[in-house]
Amino acid sequence: MRRATLTLALLIAGLSLAATADKIVAIVGRRVITQGDLQQQIFLYTTQYGIEDEAQLTQDLLEQMIEGAVLLEEAKKETVAVAHKEVEQELTQVIDRMKGRFPSEEEFEKKLQTEHLTLDELRNSYRDAIREQLIIRKLLEQKIRPKIKVSPLEVQKFYEQYKDSIHAEPEKVRLAHVLLSIRPSQATIERAEKRVAEVYQKLQEGQTFASLAKSYSDDLSGERGGDLGYFGKGDLAPELEQECFSLQPGEVTIMTSELGYHIILCHDKTRDRVHISQILVKTVPSPQDSVQVRATAQDLRERILAGQSFSELATLYSNDDATRETGGDLGYIPVVDLSPPFDEVARTLQPGETSQVVLSPRGYHLIQLVERVAERRPSFAEIRDELSNYVFQRKFEDEYKAWIEELKEKVYIEVKL
Numbered sequence: 001m002r003r004a005t006l007t008l009a010l011l012i013a014g015l016s017l018a019a020t021a022d023k024i025v026a027i028v029g030r031r032v033i034t035q036g037d038l039q040q041q042i043f044l045y046t047t048q049y050g051i052e053d054e055a056q057l058t059q060d061l062l063e064q065m066i067e068g069a070v071l072l073e074e075a076k077k078e079t080v081a082v083a084h085k086e087v088e089q090e091l092t093q094v095i096d097r098m099k100g101r102f103p104s105e106e107e108f109e110k111k112l113q114t115e116h117l118t119l120d121e122l123r124n125s126y127r128d129a130i131r132e133q134l135i136i137r138k139l140l141e142q143k144i145r146p147k148i149k150v151s152p153l154e155v156q157k158f159y160e161q162y163k164d165s166i167h168a169e170p171e172k173v174r175l176a177h178v179l180l181s182i183r184p185s186q187a188t189i190e191r192a193e194k195r196v197a198e199v200y201q202k203l204q205e206g207q208t209f210a211s212l213a214k215s216y217s218d219d220l221s222g223e224r225g226g227d228l229g230y231f232g233k234g235d236l237a238p239e240l241e242q243e244c245f246s247l248q249p250g251e252v253t254i255m256t257s258e259l260g261y262h263i264i265l266c267h268d269k270t271r272d273r274v275h276i277s278q279i280l281v282k283t284v285p286s287p288q289d290s291v292q293v294r295a296t297a298q299d300l301r302e303r304i305l306a307g308q309s310f311s312e313l314a315t316l317y318s319n320d321d322a323t324r325e326t327g328g329d330l331g332y333i334p335v336v337d338l339s340p341p342f343d344e345v346a347r348t349l350q351p352g353e354t355s356q357v358v359l360s361p362r363g364y365h366l367i368q369l370v371e372r373v374a375e376r377r378p379s380f381a382e383i384r385d386e387l388s389n390y391v392f393q394r395k396f397e398d399e400y401k402a403w404i405e406e407l408k409e410k411v412y413i414e415v416k417l
Contacts, residue, residue: 023035025037025062025417026062026069026417027413029412033066037065038058038065038417041064066415067408068132070407070411070413071136071139071140072136075139078143080135080139081135082134082135090134091130104234143403144399147399148395148396150391154391155391158391159380159384166378168377169378170334170335170336170375171336171372173333173335173346173369173372174331174333174371175342176311176314177318177323177365177367178313179323180296180300180319181293182290182364183289184284184285185285188285192261192281199212199216200263209225209226209252210226210277212279213226213277216279217281219279219280221280226279228277228278230268231273233245239257240257240262243255244274245269245274249266249267249268250265251266252265259280260281260284261280262278262279262280265277265278293364298357300313300317301354301357301366304368310328310366311327312327314327315327329370341355345369349367351370351371351372355368
């Protein structure tokens with residue numbers, strides 16, 4: 001979120017500079033490029049890609065802006081234009097990408113408000129730049145693209161010349177697993193429910209919520225009487241938010257989540273925020289719960305070694321919702337991308353073998369190595385389209401460089417930076 005906030009803040013600062021700074025850094029024909037224009041581009045670039053050499057970046061971006069101005073002059077001569085609808089569609093996409101840097105649209109709108117900007121004002125500040133980008137794009141499509149042809153023979157020759165330097169596909173393995181999550185047993189849950197009932201009874205008898213939170217809560221907030229402060233919509237887990245916002249000040253309710261039981265007290269509520277305290281009684285698996293789950297996993301392994309189908313047992317017993325219906329299939333994964341305990345399995349097992357019972361933060365696993373695919377270089381047929389596009393882009397860039405130099409010779413350019 002900090003990154004998104006910073007990006008928009010710098011963008012707005014850049015727009016402000018562009019509007020107020022009047023130092024001219026370059027003249028291209030009848031167009032001028034100001035220090036504010038350049039600063040805006042620097043802001044936009046650095047917030048997306050970072051910066052290593054500020055002086056070089058400034059020169060590179062100014063050169064790009066000069067080339068853009070030259071192309072716009074040429075587009076004017078060629079009467080290249082774009083429809084209002086095209087500009088608005090592209091503008092919407094730009095704004096949507098900007099929104100995508102924030103956790104929610106609400107956060108994006110809040111940031112606009114803090115900068116005293118409306119969405120329409122933000123769109124207006126971008127509209128001319130978007131129109132110019134589309135005009136340049138259309139000009140290049142008309143003037144350069146028709147000149148470029150890429151034959152199948154060219155692509156084949158390129159592959160033969162550079163195939164030894166084409167990046168090899170890394171070694172991959174196809175894995176399947178059975179996941180048995182370590183969950184609290186019924187006895188553990190019953191102990192937690194008994195504790196919740198005890199706390200709730202003490203509340204009914206008149207003991208204060210804060211004192212009970214200090215004595216009974218399994219959350220760090222218990223040290224301050226369970227006070228969690230204010231939450232806005234979207235800040236709480238969905239299963240908690242709806243019920244918390246349905247409470248009235250002074251009301252107490254009991255909710256459940258993956259952590260356990262939450263006794264919630266509502267202190268205050270507005271349309272968008274709620275102030276709550278909680279007493280959390282966790283339903284944490286006991287050591288005995290873990291032992292029982294491991295024993296179940298070991299039993300499944302013995303059944304697999306005796307000939308039962310790995311995929312059928314995964315479908316029946318695995319707690320991994322994402323793979324259970326496909327028999328635990330995890331698909332093909334590059335070995336270098338595997339994390340423990342899967343990396344060790346990939347190194348030691350042969351295709352068709354099943355691992356010992358192994359532990360991860362998610363629970364106990366049985367892992368089967370289904371297939372191993374050695375590192376290899378892709379064939380020509382596999383990357384023909386990708387190579388064709390690459391050759392096209394190289395030719396496009398060469399044609400563009402030659403053409404832009406010709407255009408520059410015909411336009412008055414003065415750099416004042």
